[in-house]
Amino acid sequence: MAYTPQFYPGSTSVGINRRKHMSGNVEKLRDIPEADVVAIMGHRAPGADYSSTHPPLKEMGEPDCPVRQAVEPTPGAAAGDRVRYSQWTDSMYFAPSIPYFRSYWGAINCKGCDPGTLSGRQIIEARERDIEKYTKTQYDSEMTDVALCSMRGCTVHGHSLRLEENGMQFDMLARTELGNDGNVLGVKDQVGIPLDKKVNLGKPMSEAEAKKRTTIFRFDGVPMSGTIGARKPDEAVEMTHHMWELRTKWGYRPE
Amino acid sequence: MVTASDTESIQVEILPQRYLMPATAQKLLNAIYENGGITRIMVHGPNLPRSVPYGPAKGTPIEENRDLIIEVGGQAFELAVKVGRVRLELESEKYLPGLRAACERALPFTFQIKQGKFFHNRPTISDYAKYGNVEDKRILGLIDPKARKDKLAILSEEKVTIEDEER
Numbered sequence: 069m070a071y072t073p074q075f076y077p078g079s080t081s082v083g084i085n086r087r088k089h090m091s092g093n094v095e096k097l098r099d100i101p102e103a104d105v106v107a108i109m110g111h112r113a114p115g116a117d118y119s120s121t122h123p124p125l126k127e128m129g130e131p132d133c134p135v136r137q138a139v140e141p142t143p144g145a146a147a148g149d150r151v152r153y154s155q156w157t158d159s160m161y162f163a164p165s166i167p168y169f170r171s172y173w174g175a176i177n178c179k180g181c182d183p184g185t186l187s188g189r190q191i192i193e194a195r196e197r198d199i200e201k202y203t204k205t206q207y208d209s210e211m212t213d214v215a216l217c218s219m220r221g222c223t224v225h226g227h228s229l230r231l232e233e234n235g236m237q238f239d240m241l242a243r244t245e246l247g248n249d250g251n252v253l254g255v256k257d258q259v260g261i262p263l264d265k266k267v268n269l270g271k272p273m274s275e276a277e278a279k280k281r282t283t284i285f286r287f288d289g290v291p292m293s294g295t296i297g298a299r300k301p302d303e304a305v306e307m308t309h310h311m312w313e314l315r316t317k318w319g320y321r322p323e
Numbered sequence: 324m325v326t327a328s329d330t331e332s333i334q335v336e337i338l339p340q341r342y343l344m345p346a347t348a349q350k351l352l353n354a355i356y357e358n359g360g361i362t363r364i365m366v367h368g369p370n371l372p373r374s375v376p377y378g379p380a381k382g383t384p385i386e387e388n389r390d391l392i393i394e395v396g397g398q399a400f401e402l403a404v405k406v407g408r409v410r411l412e413l414e415s416e417k418y419l420p421g422l423r424a425a426c427e428r429a430l431p432f433t434f435q436i437k438q439g440k441f442f443h444n445r446p447t448i449s450d451y452a453k454y455g456n457v458e459d460k461r462i463l464g465l466i467d468p469k470a471r472k473d474k475l476a477i478l479s480e481e482k483v484t485i486e487d488e489e490r
Contacts, residue, residue, distance in 0.1 A: 222378030229369060230407065233344045233432075238405060240371055242387035260380040 078304040082290045085283045086304075089169040092177035094209040097270075104267040105204045108219055110257030111152045111196060118196045122148040142180040144195020154203040155191040155258065156217055157224045159237040162278040162289060163216040165206075169283045173211065178202045188227035189220065207269075210281050214252040215272030218244050221258035235272065244269070330415050332362055334441045337409040337426055339434040342368060347429065348406040349393035354425035356396040360418035361411055363442070365465050368407030410441045 075090040076083055088094055103114035112118065122128065125146050130136050158165050165173075167190035174183035174192045181194035181202060192202060203219075206212055215236045220226070220243065229238045234246045241260040247253045247268075254267035273281065285292040285302075294300035343351065348366070355361065371388040375381055391402040413419065419438075426434050442464030446457050450466070457463060 222380075223376065225369065230339075230341050232342045232405075233347060238342055238369060240369060240385075240388070240405075241375060242385055245387070259378045260375040260383055260385070262383070 076304065077307045078302045080285075080290045080302050080304075081280060082283055082285050083302060083304055085164070085281060086169055086172075089165060089211060089283060090172045090176055092173060094173075094211055096208050097210050098208055098214075100204065100207050100267070100269060102200070102204055104254070105207055106200055107263055108254050108257050108267060109152070109154055109200065109203060110221070110259055110261060118144075118147065119150045120148040121150050124148050142195060142198045144198040145180055147195075147197065149195040149197055151193050152196045152199050153191050153193045153221070154199055154206075154219060155189055155221050155224065156206070156212075157189045157220045157227050157237070159216040159226065159231065160228050160284060160286075161216060161231050161237075162275070162282040162284060162286070163227075163237075164213050164273075164278065164281040164283065165211040165217065166283050170206070170211065173206075174202065189224040213273040213278055213281075214244070214269040215246070216278060219258040223260065235275075246272075332412050332414055333416050333419065333438055334410065334412045335419065335422065336437045336439065336441055337411075337422075337434060338437065339407070339426075339430055340432045343406040343430075345391045345393050345402055345406075347431070348402065349395065351406075351409070351426065351429040352393070352395040354429040355409065355411065355422060358418060358421040358425045360414040360421075362414055363461050363465060364409065364411040365442075366402075366404060366406050366409055368404040370404055371402070412442060 073091070076086040078084075078086070106112065106114045125141055125148065128148075156165075156167075156170060158167065158170070160166075167185045167187070170190040170192070171183035171185040174181050178192070178194065178198070180198055181192050184191040184193070192199060194202060211217075216231075218226075218237060218239060220239070220241075223239075223241050225240060226238045232238055236244065236246055236252070241256065243254065243256040243258070243260060245253050245255055250271055252269045252272055254263065254269050256262050279289050282289060285304075287295075292302055292305055337351075337355075339351075352364075352366070355364070371391070372385060373389055374385060375383045392399050393402055413422065419436075423436055426436065444460060444463060446454075446463060450457060450463065454462075454466070
C-alpha cells in the first residue's frame with residue numbers, strides 16, 4: 069500500500085484546513101492570468117526575458133555527482149534564472165492562510181524554494197520561473213482571499229491592524245482597492261509601483277466563508293482550547309505539548 | 324461617601340471596530356463636534372504617507388493618500404492618518420451620553436467607548452526637547468513626539484497654536 073503522509077492533527081475546521089494547506093490539496097477558486105501575476109510581482113515586465121545568474125545547466129557541464137544525477141532540477145534552476153521572491157501579508161482577521169502555513173505549503177509542496185516565516189508576513193524565494201508558478205498557485209487557490217491577503221514586497225504593515233471599513237486589509241501604500249462592482253483590483257505591484265493597467269483579482273470572500281477556510285485559531289472563531297466554561301483542547305494542543313516536552317527534555321532524542 | 328464631581332473633565336477614547344474612510348471620519352467628527360463640550364480632541368491611526376517611504380519604489384507618489392480633506396465644524400483640514408481611534412477630553416461627564424449617541428448615529432459598525440486617562444499632563448523629556456517650555460498645557464498628549472514638522476497634530480482653537488518649526 070502506498071504511504072500517505074499525515075499532516076496536522078485535530079478535528080476542528082482549522083485543523084482540517086491546516087492539513088489541506090500542508091498537503092497542497094487546496095481548492096482552486098479563481099484563475100488570475102499569468103501575465104497579471106507577473107506584473108504584480110514586479111520583477112520583470114510580462115513577456116520579457118528572465119534574467120539569469122548562470123548559463124543553462126546543460127551548457128555548463130556539471131561535475132559527475134550522484135546527487136545531481138538523482139535530483140532533477142526545477143525549470144528555473146535548469147535555465148539558470150535569478151532568485152526572486154514573493155511576499156505575502158495575511159490579515160489576522162480570518163485570512164485563509166497564515167505565515168506558518170504558507171511556509172509549510174512552500175516547504176512541502178514547492179521544489180527548490182526557500183520559505184521565510186515572519187510574524188506578519190511570509191516570503192518565498194525561488195528561481196524566477198518557479199516562483200512565478202508558486203505565486204500563481206497561491207493566488208488562485210483557497211490559500212488567498214484577495215481582500216484579506218495581499219502581496220507586499222515592502223511596507224508590509226497591516227496584518228495585525230483592524231480592517232478597513234470596506235473589509236479590506238489596511239495597506240498604507242494602497243496596492244489594492246475595492247472596485248465599484250465588488251471586485252478587488254490590484255493597482256500597484258508588490259513594492260508600490262503603479263501598474264500600467266488595473267488587475268482584476270476577483271471578488272473577496274464573505275466573512276462566513278473566510279471563517280470557514282481560515283487556518284487561524286481565534287477566540288471569536290474556532291478557539292484552540294474550546295470556549296470558557298466548556299474547555300475542550302483540540303488535538304493540536306496535545307500534539308504541541310508533546311513536541312515541547314520532547315524538545316525540552318530530550319532535544320528530540322529520547323534514548 | 325465621596326461623590327465624584329460632575330463638573331470635572333473626563334477623557335474618553337472611541338475605538339471603532341474598523342478603520343474609517345475619510346467620509347465616515349468626517350461624519351463622526353462632526354457628530355462629536357455638534358455634541359459639544361470638547362476641550363481637546365485627537366485623531367489617531369496608522370500613517371498615510373504621501374509617497375512610498377522605502378524600498379525599490381521609494382519616493383513614488385501615493386495618489387490615494389493625497390488630498391484627503393475633511394471638513395469638521397466648518398473648518399477643513401487634511402487627514403494624515405487612517406482614522407482608527409479618537410481620543411477626547413470632555414468638559415464634564417454630562418456630555419458622555421450625547422457622545423455615545425453621536426457615535427451610534429455616525430458609525431455603521433460597532434465601537435467601544437473607554438473612559439480613562441489618555442493625555443499626559445506633565446511635559447515629557449521629548450516634549451521639552453522639541454518644544455521647550457510648553458505654556459498651554461492643553462497641547463500635551465496631542466503631539467506625536469516622533470513626528471516631524473509636517474506630521475504634527477493640529478489644534479485649531481485659539482491660543483493653542485504651536486510654532487511650526489523643527490528643532
